[in-house]
Amino acid sequence: MVTNATSFSRSGLSDWIIQRFSAVILAAYTLFILAVLGATPELDYESWRAVFSNNPVRLFSIISLFALCGHTWVGMWTVGTDYLTGRQLGGNGTFIRLIYQSFCVLLIAVYLLWGIQIFWGS
Amino acid sequence: MILERVIDTVLVSIYRYNPEVDTKPSMQEYEVDLPEGKDLMVLDVLALVKEQDASVAYRRSCREGVCGSDGMNINGTNGLACITPLSAVGGPANKLVLRPLPGLPVIRDLVVDMAIFYQQFEKVRPYMINDAPAPAIERLQTPEDRAKLDGLYECILCACCSTNCPSFWWNPDKFIGPAGLLQAYRFLADSRDTATEERLSDLDDPFSVFRCRGIMNCVAVCPKGLNPTRAIGHIRSMLISQGT
Numbered sequence: 001m002v003t004n005a006t007s008f009s010r011s012g013l014s015d016w017i018i019q020r021f022s023a024v025i026l027a028a029y030t031l032f033i034l035a036v037l038g039a040t041p042e043l044d045y046e047s048w049r050a051v052f053s054n055n056p057v058r059l060f061s062i063i064s065l066f067a068l069c070g071h072t073w074v075g076m077w078t079v080g081t082d083y084l085t086g087r088q089l090g091g092n093g094t095f096i097r098l099i100y101q102s103f104c105v106l107l108i109a110v111y112l113l114w115g116i117q118i119f120w121g122s
Numbered sequence: 123m124i125l126e127r128v129i130d131t132v133l134v135s136i137y138r139y140n141p142e143v144d145t146k147p148s149m150q151e152y153e154v155d156l157p158e159g160k161d162l163m164v165l166d167v168l169a170l171v172k173e174q175d176a177s178v179a180y181r182r183s184c185r186e187g188v189c190g191s192d193g194m195n196i197n198g199t200n201g202l203a204c205i206t207p208l209s210a211v212g213g214p215a216n217k218l219v220l221r222p223l224p225g226l227p228v229i230r231d232l233v234v235d236m237a238i239f240y241q242q243f244e245k246v247r248p249y250m251i252n253d254a255p256a257p258a259i260e261r262l263q264t265p266e267d268r269a270k271l272d273g274l275y276e277c278i279l280c281a282c283c284s285t286n287c288p289s290f291w292w293n294p295d296k297f298i299g300p301a302g303l304l305q306a307y308r309f310l311a312d313s314r315d316t317a318t319e320e321r322l323s324d325l326d327d328p329f330s331v332f333r334c335r336g337i338m339n340c341v342a343v344c345p346k347g348l349n350p351t352r353a354i355g356h357i358r359s360m361l362i363s364q365g366t
């Protein structure tokens with residue numbers, strides 16, 4: 001058992017499931033958006049707004065936003081622990097990775113809150 | 123029609139590094155005359171090089187693909203020198219580039235330090251665990267259960283696969299790697315082993331198994347034709363059914 005404090009789930013299995021599950025949600029959401037675009041040839045601000053003032057659409061969007069954030073975190077964490085390590089970068093590796101991980105967490109949190117505000121406020 | 127490569131000499135370029143005297147590794151070239159009409163193995167060519175320069179270091183023992191000691195990087199591909207004929211080596215016909223297995227510390231020339239590879243092997247407890255009193259003769263297994271071990275027990279621990287795996291390059295201390303995981307599954311799949319649950323919970327972290335990205339570099343080079351990626355998939359399925 002390899003332990004790592006910055007993996008929030010501490011379990012490779014949950015990370016793996018989050019990654020697959022969120023990918024399915026994101027794929028479904030992508031198809032949905034494409035369908036909306038296909039069904040609305042004259043896309044203008046009003047019709048776009050109408051789509052997102054529908055509560056199920058808002059909910060789906062917010063769920064997809066959570067999926068995107070979870071997916072991003074697992075992915076970025078994995079990339080960081082592959083390449084930004086003491087083994088790759090020398091003595092400062094762990095420190096550099098912590099900065100990178102904090103930056104990722106912050107950015108993801110900002111996008112998440114901002115996104116919720118946009119969808120809910122629209 | 124089989125196109126035979128007609129070559130009488132081969133230019134062998136060998137990775138040389140002796141940490142006691144060299145500050146950094148370098149490639150050294152040797153021209154080797156080949157006996158006519160024979161498709162030599164890479165290991166035979168190395169023996170001819172050694173006649174010219176006795177200081178070239180490499181490991182070998184069985185010279186027939188069973189001991190796993192002469193894994194090396196041959197024209198960019200990991201393999202066993204003793205069972206890789208010159209005709210099967212990729213790249214230009216009259217050039218042979220030999221490097222140590224990638225990703226492991228070099229002890230000297232083509233000899234690598236396999237300690238970390240063996241540590242990962244040790245971690246999976248590659249032995250039968252069964253505390254039930256042993257029967258008088260042996261623990262029996264049905265032919266079907268025995269068949270589940272085919273494609274797993276044949277591994278000779280040559281490390282060609284793990285040293286070809288990017289995930290193992292980046293985290294050789296955390297990711298068990300294809301060779302170790304193949305053996306992990308060999309004991310998970312054994313009907314006589316009773317430690318399945320413990321074995322699985324030891325593997326459920328983000329590194330040991332889940333660093334495998336499924337790119338099958340391991341499968342591509344295994345000289346015994348084994349498929350670690352499939353075994354890793356089986357472990358993952360077992361973890362999923364145990365953990366959910």
Ligand code: SF4
Nearest residue numbers: 287334335337338340
């Ligand atoms: S399939 Fe997995 S174990 Fe095999 S080389 Fe790729 S990452 Fe490594």
Ligand code: SF4
Nearest residue numbers: 277278280281283344
């Ligand atoms: S799985 Fe194949 S390549 Fe890997 S150590 Fe075993 S025999 Fe060698």
Ligand code: FES
Nearest residue numbers: 183185189190204
């Ligand atoms: S020398 Fe034993 S496997 Fe090649």
